Amino acid sequence: MVRKIDTDVSRFKKIVKGQIKKNLKKYIKQGELIGKQGKDLVSIPVPEIEIPRFKFDFSKGKGTGQGKGKSGDKLGQGKPQDGNGEAGETPGQHILEVDVSLGDLAEILGEELELPKIEPKGNNKIKSVKDKYVGIRSVGPESLRHFKRTYRKALKRMISSGTFNPENPMVVPIREDKVFRSWSEKQIPQNSAVVIYMMDVSGSMGEEQKEIVRIESFWIDTWLRSQYKGLETRYIIHDSDAKEVDKETFFRTRESGGTKISSAYELCMKIINDEYNFAEWNVYPFHFSDGDNWAGDTEKCIEILTNDLIPRSNVFCYGQVESLYGSGKFIKTLEEHFADSDDVITSPISNKDDIYRSIKDFLGKGK
Amino acid sequence: MFKSSFTTELKEWKYRIEKIAEEFDLDFFPVIFEVLPFDELNQIAAYGGFPTRYPHWKFGMQYERLSKGYAYGLEKIYELVINNDPSYAYLMESNPLVDQKLVMAHVYGHVDFFKNNYWFSVTNRKMIDQMGNNGNRIRSYMNKVGYEEVEDFITNCLSIENLIDFHSPYLKRRNKPYETEIEKVESKVVKFKSKGYMDPYINPKDNSKDVSDKEKETKVVNFPENPERDVLLFLIEHAPLNNWQRDVLEIIRDEAYYFAPQGMTKIMNEGWACFWHSKIMTAKILSDSEILDFAEHHAGTVAMSEGSFNPYKIGLEIFRDIEERWDKGKFGKEYEECYDSIIRAEWNKNLGLGREKIFQVRKIYNDVTFLDEFLTPELAERLQLFSFWKNPYSADYEVYTREFEKVKTNLLKQLTNMGNPIIEVIDGNFRNRSELYLVHKHDGVDLDLNYARDTLMNLSSIWSRPTHIETINNKSKIFYSWENEKFITTKI
Numbered sequence: 056m057v058r059k060i061d062t063d064v065s066r067f068k069k070i071v072k073g074q075i076k077k078n079l080k081k082y083i084k085q086g087e088l089i090g091k092q093g094k095d096l097v098s099i100p101v102p103e104i105e106i107p108r109f110k111f112d113f114s115k116g117k118g119t120g121q122g123k124g125k126s127g128d129k130l131g132q133g134k135p136q137d138g139n140g141e142a143g144e145t146p147g148q149h150i151l152e153v154d155v156s157l158g159d160l161a162e163i164l165g166e167e168l169e170l171p172k173i174e175p176k177g178n179n180k181i182k183s184v185k186d187k188y189v190g191i192r193s194v195g196p197e198s199l200r201h202f203k204r205t206y207r208k209a210l211k212r213m214i215s216s217g218t219f220n221p222e223n224p225m226v227v228p229i230r231e232d233k234v235f236r237s238w239s240e241k242q243i244p245q246n247s248a249v250v251i252y253m254m255d256v257s258g259s260m261g262e263e264q265k266e267i268v269r270i271e272s273f274w275i276d277t278w279l280r281s282q283y284k285g286l287e288t289r290y291i292i293h294d295s296d297a298k299e300v301d302k303e304t305f306f307r308t309r310e311s312g313g314t315k316i317s318s319a320y321e322l323c324m325k326i327i328n329d330e331y332n333f334a335e336w337n338v339y340p341f342h343f344s345d346g347d348n349w350a351g352d353t354e355k356c357i358e359i360l361t362n363d364l365i366p367r368s369n370v371f372c373y374g375q376v377e378s379l380y381g382s383g384k385f386i387k388t389l390e391e392h393f394a395d396s397d398d399v400i401t402s403p404i405s406n407k408d409d410i411y412r413s414i415k416d417f418l419g420k421g422k
Numbered sequence: 423m424f425k426s427s428f429t430t431e432l433k434e435w436k437y438r439i440e441k442i443a444e445e446f447d448l449d450f451f452p453v454i455f456e457v458l459p460f461d462e463l464n465q466i467a468a469y470g471g472f473p474t475r476y477p478h479w480k481f482g483m484q485y486e487r488l489s490k491g492y493a494y495g496l497e498k499i500y501e502l503v504i505n506n507d508p509s510y511a512y513l514m515e516s517n518p519l520v521d522q523k524l525v526m527a528h529v530y531g532h533v534d535f536f537k538n539n540y541w542f543s544v545t546n547r548k549m550i551d552q553m554g555n556n557g558n559r560i561r562s563y564m565n566k567v568g569y570e571e572v573e574d575f576i577t578n579c580l581s582i583e584n585l586i587d588f589h590s591p592y593l594k595r596r597n598k599p600y601e602t603e604i605e606k607v608e609s610k611v612v613k614f615k616s617k618g619y620m621d622p623y624i625n626p627k628d629n630s631k632d633v634s635d636k637e638k639e640t641k642v643v644n645f646p647e648n649p650e651r652d653v654l655l656f657l658i659e660h661a662p663l664n665n666w667q668r669d670v671l672e673i674i675r676d677e678a679y680y681f682a683p684q685g686m687t688k689i690m691n692e693g694w695a696c697f698w699h700s701k702i703m704t705a706k707i708l709s710d711s712e713i714l715d716f717a718e719h720h721a722g723t724v725a726m727s728e729g730s731f732n733p734y735k736i737g738l739e740i741f742r743d744i745e746e747r748w749d750k751g752k753f754g755k756e757y758e759e760c761y762d763s764i765i766r767a768e769w770n771k772n773l774g775l776g777r778e779k780i781f782q783v784r785k786i787y788n789d790v791t792f793l794d795e796f797l798t799p800e801l802a803e804r805l806q807l808f809s810f811w812k813n814p815y816s817a818d819y820e821v822y823t824r825e826f827e828k829v830k831t832n833l834l835k836q837l838t839n840m841g842n843p844i845i846e847v848i849d850g851n852f853r854n855r856s857e858l859y860l861v862h863k864h865d866g867v868d869l870d871l872n873y874a875r876d877t878l879m880n881l882s883s884i885w886s887r888p889t890h891i892e893t894i895n896n897k898s899k900i901f902y903s904w905e906n907e908k909f910i911t912t913k914i
Contacts, residue, residue: 059473060465063482066573070479106480106580107876109843109862109869109891116867117811117822119731119833130810130819151487 067104071153072163074101079167083274083414084407096154161281164274168414171421173282173337173369186238195235204234248283248337248369250275251326253319255344257294258311259380267376267404268343269306274414275341283337289326293319295349299326316348316385317355324363333367340364341417343374346383353385357392365398370422374413377405397422427457427515435523435707442702443530447781450533451547452508455526459515463502464488466512470681471504472553476560476673478576500723501525505536505684507547520712524719527702531695534784539690541683541788544591549680556673563666575667579674581880584842585653586675588682649846653860654678656847661885671884685840686788693737694784696724700738731807739805740796744783745776790837797833799826807833835865843869845891858885862893869893871902878904 075082082099120130164170191201209228213219219226252272254260280286290305291297294312297319323340331338348356365371375386386401393399402416403409436455443450458466468485469475500521503511511529513522536542546552564572616624650656654675658668684691700720708716724735747753751771760766783792809822809832823829849859858881862869874891881904882889888905892914899914 058465059477060468060482060485063468063477063479064485065482066477066479067482067486104483106577107873107880108581108584109845109877110584110873111841111843111867112870114812116836117809117832119829119836120808120810120821121731121735121806122808123806124808124821126821126823128821130821151483152490153486 068153068155070104071099071101072155072159074104075099075155075160076163076167079163080411083270083411095156095158097157097160098152099155100152157277158281161277164278164414165281168411168419170278170415170418173279173421185241187241188236188238190237190239191234192237193231193234195237199236201234201236205232208232208234246283246337247285247287247335248279248339249287249289249327249331250279250339250341251289251291251323252305253291253293253297253323253340253342254305255294255314255316255319255347256292256308256310257314257347258309259314259345259347259378260309260376261378263407264343264345264376264378265306267407267410268374270407270410271343271374271404271414271417272341274410275339275417278414278418279339291319291322291326293322297322313349314344314347315352316342316344317352317359320356320359320364324359324367327364327367338368339370339372340368341372341374343376344385345378345380346375346385347380348385353388357388360399361392365393365396368398370397370420371399372417373399373401374417375401375403377403428455428513429457431519432457432513432522432526435519436526439523439526439530439702439707442705442707443527443534443698446698446701447777448530448534448698449538450509450530451506451537453503453529453533454508454510455513455529456510457513457515457522460492461489463512463514464492467502471502471510471512472550474550474554474557476557476576477564478573478580480577480580501528501532503529503532504550505542505545505547505680506550507537509533509536510550518715520708520715521719523707523712524699524703524716527699527707528695530702531698532691534698535687535691535694538785539683539687539788540786541592541686545680545683546676552676556677560670560673563670567666572666572670575670575884576674578880578884579654579671581877582653582657582884583674583678584840585651585845586655586678586682587651588686588840590652591679645850646847649848649861651844651846653845653847656850657884660850663884667884682840683788686790689733689737689740689789689837690784690787690792691737692734693739693741696720696734696738697741697780736805739801740792741780741783743798743801744796745780747776748779749774749776751775790834793830793837794834797830802826802829809833843867852890855887857887858882858889860889860891862891864894868895871895874902875904875909878902878909 078101124130191204205228206226209226209232210219212229212232213226252268254265254268276286276288288302290300290302292300292305292308292310293315294310295315295318296312299322300308319342327333327338360371373386373389375383377383383403386403389399389401393401397420400417400420402413404413432455436453440453464485466473467488468481475481500514500517501511503509509529509532511526511533513525517525536545560572560576614624646656654671657663658671658675661671663671703716703720724732724738749772750769751757751773752766752769757766757769760769783796787795803826807829808824809829810819811822812818813820844863844865846861846863847858848861850856852859869891874893878889878891888903890901890903892899892901894900901912901914903910903912
C-alpha cells in the first residue's frame with residue numbers, strides 16, 4: 056500500500072536531489088559523504104530546506120534562557136535552544152541527513168558533470184543465466200503447484216461432471232487438475248568491469264594526497280558502478296615494490312622507501328593476465344602518485360604501458376597529486392609519450408578544489 | 423486509515439482519569455485516544471496532527487526528520503492532541519503504561535484549555551473535517567492544473583502565512599455612525615435661504631451633486647484605506663489570482679488562523695497541562711511501583727536543561743505560584759506595597775482563592791498577558807531567567823543580563839505577535855503602477871535579510887507585480903524591493 060506520506064517524502068527527496076546537484080562541488084571537495092556510505096545508500100547531510108518567511112535576524116536580537124551564569128558568561132557550545140519558536144531559530148540550524156541511493160548519486164554526478172554513458176566493450180560476452188517463472192505446465196514438483204489454477208481447474212471439472220454440490224462446496228483436485236509453474240532460462244548479457252587502483256605510498260605522499268585519492272576513488276566507483284552490472288575493485292600499493300592490499304590498507308599504508316612505478320604496473324599486468332580476460336572484462340587501471348619515480352624506471356613504465364597495459368585496458372588513467380616533495384615529472388613524460396593516444400588520460404590534481412575537474416577529466420570521455 | 427490498539431486496560435484508565443479530571447472541575451470535549459506505532463504516529467505528526475491534509479513536500483521533510491530523530495533516539499513524540507470537538511489524541515504504542523497514563527492526564531489538561539481559553543473560542547472545532555475537505559480541494563486542483571504548479575503556489579503562500587492579523591478574529595468593530603453621502607455633502611454646499619416648498623427650485627439638487635463629484639475627484643483614496651495587517655486577506659481580495667489560487671490562499675489563511683491560538687498560548691497551555699497531569703496522576707492513578715517512573719518523566723518534561731527556555735516549566739511554575747498567592751492572599755495593594763521581605767514571605771491570609779483564580783486565568787489570558795501580569799521578580803529569580811545575545815565582538819552567545827525588568831521586557835517582546843515581525847500593507851498601487859508596498863514596524867530587531875529577499879520573491883509571484891518592504895537595517899531606513907526578477911536595496 057502506498058502511504059500518503061510517501062508522496063510527500065518523494066517530492067521532498069526530489070527537491071533534496073536538486074540541492075545536492077547544486078552543491079555537488081562542495082560535497083565532492085569535502086569528501087564527507089564517504090564516511091556515511093552504507094551498502095547501497097549514502098547519507099547526505101543537507102541543510103533543512105526552510106520556506107522563507109519575514110523573520111527577525113536572530114543574531115541582532117536577544118533571547119531568553121534559563122540557567123546559571125552571570126552577565127557576559129558564555130553559553131555552552133553553539134546556540135542555546137529557545138522555547139519561543141520563530142524568534143530563536145537561525146537558518147541552517149537543522150541539518151537533515153537524507154539517504155540517497157548510490158544509483159541516484161551517480162545519476163546526479165553524471166548530469167552535473169555531463170558525463171557520457173560508457174560504451175562497454177566485450178558486449179554480451181558474459182551472460183548470466185536467470186530463471187524466470189513465466190508459464191505453467193501439467194507436471195512438476197508439488198512445491199511449484201499453482202494453487203489457484205489447480206483449484207479452478209478442479210472446480211470446472213466438478214461442475215461440468217455434475218459432482219459439485221453447492222450445499223457442500225468441497226473441491227477435491229485429482230491428479231489431472233494439478234497445474235504447476237514452469238520456468239524458462241533467460242540469458243542476461245552482463246558487462247563486468249574491474250577497477251585496479253594503484254597508489255604510490257612512498258614517503259612523499261602525505262595524508263592530504265591520500266585523502267584526495269580516496270575521494271576520487273569513491274566517485275569513480277560510484278559512476279562506474281552505475282554503468283556496469285558487476286564492478287570489482289582491486290588495490291595495489293607501491294614504493295619500490297608493489298603489493299596487492301585490501302581497501303582499508305590501501306588508504307592507510309605509508310611506507311618510506313623510494314619509488315618504482317614499474318613494479319605496480321607489472322603487478323597490475325599479472326592480475327589482469329591471471330584473473331581478467333581482457334576480451335570480456337572492461338579494465339580500468341587508475342594510478343595515483345606525486346610524480347616521483349626512480350631514475351631509469353620511467354622507461355620501463357612506458358614500455359609496459361605501451362605493450363601490455365594499454366592494449367588490455369579500456370583506458371589508462373593517471374592522476375598526479377601535487378605534494379611538497381614530488382618532482383612531478385612523471386605526468387609530463389606520459390603526456391609526451393601518449394599525446395596522440397585516446398587511451399591514456401592524465402590529470403594533475405593540485406588540491407581538493409581540483410577533484411571535481413579531475414573526475415570529469417577521467418570519466419568525461421565515456422570510455 | 424490507521425489501526426489503533428486502544429486496549430481495554432487503557433480504556434479503563436481513560437475512564438478513571440476522565441472521572442478524576444471532572445472531579446477537579448476540568449471541562450473538556452470528549453477525547454478519543456488512538457494508540458499507534460511510532461511510524462504511523464510520525465506520519466500523523468508530520469501533518470501537524472491532520473492525516474488528511476493537503477499534499478506538500480514540507481510534510482515529507484517533517485516526516486524524514488521525525489523518523490531520523492526517532493531512529494537515532496534523539497527525540498520521540500510523547501503527546502499529540504488535536505483541538506477539535508471531539509478532540510483526538512495519539513499515544514505511542516511502545517510507551518509503558520505509566521507514560522500512557524501521564525500522557526492521557528496531560529491531554530485532558532490541554533483539551534480543557536482548548537475548550538475554555540478565550541483565544542481558542544474562534545477556532546473551528548470541526549477542523550479535522552475542514553482539513554480533509556481542504557485537502558480534497560487542493561488535490562482536485564492538482565489533478566486539474568498539475569501537481570507542481572499547485573505545490574509551488576502553496577509554497578509561496580506558506581512563505582507569507584505569518585502575515586496575518588492574529589488579533590483580528592476577536593475584534594468586532596462597531597459600524598461607523600450613520601451618515602449618508604448626501605448629508606455630508608449638503609452640509610458643505612452653500613445654501614440660499616428658502617421656504618421649504620421652494621427649496622428644490624432655489625437650491626436645485628444638481629448643484630449639490632456637482633460639488634460631491636468634485637469632492638470625490640480631489641479626495642485621495644488610499645488603497646487600502648487603512649494599513650492592512652492581514653496581508654493574506656489583502657491578497658485574497660486584490661491580487662490577480664485564478665479561482666483555484668484564491669481558494670488555496672484562503673485555505674492557507676484559514677489554517678494559519680486555526681493554529682495561531684496554539685502559538686499565542688504555548689507557555690500557558692503546556693503549563694496548564696503539566697499542572698493537571700501532576701495533580702491527576704498523584705491522585706489515585708499511580709500504583710506504588712510507578713511513582714519513580716512518573717517522577718522521572720515528569721521531571722524530564724519540566725527539566726531546566728542548562729541555558730534553554732522550557733515553556734512547560736515556566737508555565738507550570740507560574741500557575742503554581744498564582745494558586746499559592748491567591749490561596750494566601752498575596753496580591754492587591756496592601757501586599758504590593760509591603761516591602762519587608764520577611765513579612766512578604768510569610769504573608770498568609772488563608773483566603774483559599776487559588777483554584778478559582780487559576781481557572782479564571784486559563785480562561786482569559788494568553789502568553790503575553792499571562793507573563794506580563796504574573797511573572798514576578800521572585801519567580802524570575804527562581805526560574806533563573808536571563809536574556810542572552812550574540813556578542814557582536816566575540817560572536818559568542820552570552821548571558822546579556824539578569825535584570826528583571828530587562829529580561830521580562832525582552833521576553834514579552836519575543837512573544838509579541840508570536841515572535842513575528844509586524845508587517846502591514848500600506849499601498850497596493852505604489853508608484854501608481856499597482857506595485858505592493860509593505861512596511862515593517864521596526865521595534866528594535868532587524869529583519870533577516872536573506873529570508874526577506876526570498877520571501878519578497880515569493881510574495882511578488884503571488885502579487886505578480888514588483889513588491890517592496892520598508893524596514894530599518896543597522897539603524898538606517900531601508901527599502902527592499904523585488905523588481906524584474908532582481909533584489910534591490912535602496913537607502914532612504
